[in-house]
Amino acid sequence: MQFSGTKGYLVSPALRDVVNVAVSLGRPLLVKGEPGTGKTQLASAIAEGLGLPLIAWNVKSTTKARDGLYVYDTVARLNDARFNDRDIRDIGKYIKLGSLGRALAASERVVLLVDEIDKADLEFPNDLLHELDRMSFTIDETGATITAKHRPIVVVTSNNEKELPDAFLRRCVFHYIAFPDESLMRDIVAVHHPQLEEKLLSQAMASFYWLRKQSDIRKRPSTSELIDWIAALRAGGMSAESIEKELPFLGVLLKREQDVEAAVRALEKKGVRAS
Amino acid sequence: MFASLFFGLRAAGIKVGTTEWLALMQALAAGHARSSLETFYELARALLVKREAQYDTYDQVFASVFKNVPMTFAVDDELMKWLENPVLPRDLSDEERAMLAAWDLDRLKDELEKRRREQKERHDGGNRWIGTGGTSPFGHGGQNPTGVRVGGAGGGRSAVQIAESRRFANLRSDRVLGTREMGAALKRLRKLAKTDNQLELDIDATIDKSARDGGDIDLVFAPPRANRVKLLLLVDVGGSMDPHAELCERLFSAAHAAKHFKAFKHYFFHNCVYRRLYTDMFRFSGTQTTDVLKEVDQTWSLVMVGDAWMSPYELTDIGGVIDLADNQRTTGLTWLKRLREKAPSSVWLNPEPKRIWNADSVRMIRDIFPMFELTLDGLGEATDVLRGAKPNVPDTSAERLEMSLADVWSRWR
Numbered sequence: 001m002q003f004s005g006t007k008g009y010l011v012s013p014a015l016r017d018v019v020n021v022a023v024s025l026g027r028p029l030l031v032k033g034e035p036g037t038g039k040t041q042l043a044s045a046i047a048e049g050l051g052l053p054l055i056a057w058n059v060k061s062t063t064k065a066r067d068g069l070y071v072y073d074t075v076a077r078l079n080d081a082r083f084n085d086r087d088i089r090d091i092g093k094y095i096k097l098g099s100l101g102r103a104l105a106a107s108e109r110v111v112l113l114v115d116e117i118d119k120a121d122l123e124f125p126n127d128l129l130h131e132l133d134r135m136s137f138t139i140d141e142t143g144a145t146i147t148a149k150h151r152p153i154v155v156v157t158s159n160n161e162k163e164l165p166d167a168f169l170r171r172c173v174f175h176y177i178a179f180p181d182e183s184l185m186r187d188i189v190a191v192h193h194p195q196l197e198e199k200l201l202s203q204a205m206a207s208f209y210w211l212r213k214q215s216d217i218r219k220r221p222s223t224s225e226l227i228d229w230i231a232a233l234r235a236g237g238m239s240a241e242s243i244e245k246e247l248p249f250l251g252v253l254l255k256r257e258q259d260v261e262a263a264v265r266a267l268e269k270k271g272v273r274a275s
Numbered sequence: 276m277f278a279s280l281f282f283g284l285r286a287a288g289i290k291v292g293t294t295e296w297l298a299l300m301q302a303l304a305a306g307h308a309r310s311s312l313e314t315f316y317e318l319a320r321a322l323l324v325k326r327e328a329q330y331d332t333y334d335q336v337f338a339s340v341f342k343n344v345p346m347t348f349a350v351d352d353e354l355m356k357w358l359e360n361p362v363l364p365r366d367l368s369d370e371e372r373a374m375l376a377a378w379d380l381d382r383l384k385d386e387l388e389k390r391r392r393e394q395k396e397r398h399d400g401g402n403r404w405i406g407t408g409g410t411s412p413f414g415h416g417g418q419n420p421t422g423v424r425v426g427g428a429g430g431g432r433s434a435v436q437i438a439e440s441r442r443f444a445n446l447r448s449d450r451v452l453g454t455r456e457m458g459a460a461l462k463r464l465r466k467l468a469k470t471d472n473q474l475e476l477d478i479d480a481t482i483d484k485s486a487r488d489g490g491d492i493d494l495v496f497a498p499p500r501a502n503r504v505k506l507l508l509l510v511d512v513g514g515s516m517d518p519h520a521e522l523c524e525r526l527f528s529a530a531h532a533a534k535h536f537k538a539f540k541h542y543f544f545h546n547c548v549y550r551r552l553y554t555d556m557f558r559f560s561g562t563q564t565t566d567v568l569k570e571v572d573q574t575w576s577l578v579m580v581g582d583a584w585m586s587p588y589e590l591t592d593i594g595g596v597i598d599l600a601d602n603q604r605t606t607g608l609t610w611l612k613r614l615r616e617k618a619p620s621s622v623w624l625n626p627e628p629k630r631i632w633n634a635d636s637v638r639m640i641r642d643i644f645p646m647f648e649l650t651l652d653g654l655g656e657a658t659d660v661l662r663g664a665k666p667n668v669p670d671t672s673a674e675r676l677e678m679s680l681a682d683v684w685s686r687w688r
């Protein structure tokens with residue numbers, strides 16, 4: 001099983017290799033990187049590329065590791081007991097598997113995405129260690145043990161809100177997705193805008209990377225913003241010259257007012273006026 | 276070669292454990308390095324380094340270890356050689372030792388041997404194995420059928436050159452930090468509040484849930500919301516601190532923005548704490564230091580920020596010389612000691628890099644407060660100390676000797 005990206009998702013050779021290593025070693029793949037570098041999409045790309053189903057687990061600040069395995073819906077059972085119209089003796093009916101639980105119980109190999117693991121409590125990653133190592137868990141209420149037939153491919157993303165515990169990190173394969181360089185970015189843009197005038201593309205790229213270099217800008221524009229911006233430029237019929245001079249539709253690239261002001265200041269310094 | 280990479284990384288502060296190391300061996304045996312040093316560079320990084328802040332350190336170690344290695348370096352051969360006589364770290368824990376015992380290096384060797392034989396036999400006719408410029412989708416310098424650019428950004432650049440270019444230098448965590456990073460570091464203080472892990476009855480949610488469930492009482496528990504972290508921030512301003520004004524501002528805005536403190540107070544001082552602490556940066560309005568001391572107890576965390584750079588007599592003489600109008604009877608050093616006694620959970624953050632902490636005054640203050648650099652690493656360590664970790668008490672005796680020699684030298688000149 002070799003992953004090599006998909007039509008809609010281009011990977012750098014390094015990331016492609018790392019994915020394959022993680023898959024073959026059966027270790028969770030931890031990806032970090034600037035917002036907009038495609039951390040979350042990576043999991044769906046792996047699923048698509050390898051032809052496997054994807055199970056996503058979006059972690060929130062209140063998420064507990066146990067919720068990912070299963071939830072015992074006591075309230076529903078209690079409710080059913082009062083109306084006496086359903087058989088409530090089978091506790092198993094009230095056990096609902098969570099994302100991790102479903103990934104382990106699946107009859108085929110799946111890709112499990114644990115998105116934004118750093119949002120949860122500090123202990124959360126450690127609570128997952130046992131299940132990720134053994135790839136099995138027990139439902140205490142019924143005594144049933146679920147063991148994965150096929151080790152799921154686990155992709156974990158983090159935004160660096162919190163440090164992850166060492167014990168967890170030791171078991172992971174780690175990759176930091178660097179911001180795409182110009183040539184990879186060209187390929188990415190080409191996926192979204194197949195027939196793009198070369199002049200427009202080069203100028204948009206130049207302006208985009210110039211903007212990213214401005215130190216006053218706090219929230220730097222990312223890939224998805226560049227793609228939207230190029231769409232806007234094409235729709236607006238902007239010429240390559242006007243892009244350099246005026247940075248039209250700046251609001252597509254920069255979302256904070258202070259950043260827009262900073263960009264305008266930088267443009268003025270460059271000797272041209274923003275519209 | 277492998278052993279020196281391993282020890283080099285550990286010496287440079289990247290704590291590579293046996294788990295990671297064996298994972299790398301496993302990956303190498305499975306042929307993931309494809310006998311290329313470039314791929315090996317990425318592979319080893321993915322398995323040994325788990326923080327992007329350490330990428331730069333990794334690059335430096337890698338470059339120094341493999342610097343004189345020819346580009347035709349065969350990773351497999353080197354691995355075989357290493358497996359003949361594996362050198363393993365001595366400082367292993369029992370757990371790691373047990374894990375190692377479960378691993379059979381001979382088996383690894385056999386596997387590797389088998390794969391290499393297999394590759395040799397099939398390489399001519401097949402397209403499964405990897406060679407440069409071949410028809411396999413994993414060759415260098417071309418495009419594979421799915422349109423993925425393969426071959427790396429640099430094409431002909433060797434792994435060492437890549438490592439030497441130090442692309443990740445700005446991800447280091449020991450560089451000086453910005454507001455967002457400071458906020459994240461300060462957030463770690465929050466752990467203090469949750470250490471006992473006890474849940475409280477959430478009455479509102481209980482009523483709500485019971486009502487929804489048609490009257491079945493359903494108790495809802497939640498972690499206590501009240502955060503018990505109280506932070507007192509004392510910042511040195513003016514004089515030698517001027518170059519660091521922006522950095523201190525960032526720390527301020529981060530601490531201010533942090534919503535998770537039960538109490539947060541900050542004052543300014545100049546050079547050292549004396550009779551008065553100031554509420555504004557220009558030291559116009561202020562309050563008595565004794566009043567501040569009265570409010571503070573051991574539930575407070577105290578963070579001092581300053582370069583601790585002054586003449587020793589500003590610490591030891593009554594009133595120092597900084598502010599003659601302050602007609603006081605207590606030395607700066609005593610004030611600092613009092614603060615430390617009142618708030619044992621306290622640290623000193625120094626915006627100057629550690630290597631120039633060689634003034635007498637710095638040493639004297641370090642005897643009172645554990646001192647850390649005002650960098651992401653330093654702030655992290657400081658937070659750990661505030662949370663109850665034991666500070667690494669620096670052994671300053673050697674430094675002192677060196678210092679006094681330097682003193683003598685400079686005076687003699």
